[in-house]
Amino acid sequence: MAANPHTHTGSWTIQQLLATMKSSGGMSMSNLYEARFGFNNNHALLKADMEKIGFSDLSNSTDTAYAALTLFCEEASLPGMMANTGQTTGVYMGEGQINYAHTKSFTDITLGWTCDANLLPLKFLNTWMEFIFGADAEDFGTARVNRVRYPEEYQCELTIVKAERGPGNTLERIGGIYTLKDIYPYSIQSTPVSYGSSTLLKVSASFYYRRWSFQSVNIKST
8 A cells, every 4th residue: 555645744653754864864963074175286485485384284184284184173064055046027927036047156254173283273373374475574563564365376175075874984874965166264353361270272263165066975874
């Protein structure tokens, strides 16, 4: 006998609900992800500046400092999308104004890090931002010359992997991968320090990017 297509989910049993969750791989946890920047051959000058603060190779995930930067990233956001719209009238007689989509735009994102004693995430962001404006340290006290870099020299790629816990490791089951193109920081939030109870120092920055793409990966039920 065929199932009634008009059966409401309110009539489901707990066993049916659990079976549905299991077939989808369980429920997604917000604290299981990995955010990793990707640099290429266009970033030779930026890499040289990053080497001065401890990054041996920003293209190699085995670089200890690069891996630490990924692990210290305690807050990220999956990118959003918005349809910019216009208005028109008179499509149908007697109809008022209607909205229509004309441009796709992307919302900026914010990433946050917990700092180690060496302030690695803070140094990473400061070095990146200073590189964009090409400030000459020798002229800082006099002419204060800024030579803004070309975008291809400072814009890179960011990959955010949304994964779930698996039997092998905490990020074994990947549900989807976001790739953000031509990303760079435009604002480093001020980092407060104060006397009082000891807390972990945190730093965050907001980023612009040109576009993002999403690679869908289906998690098998376990």
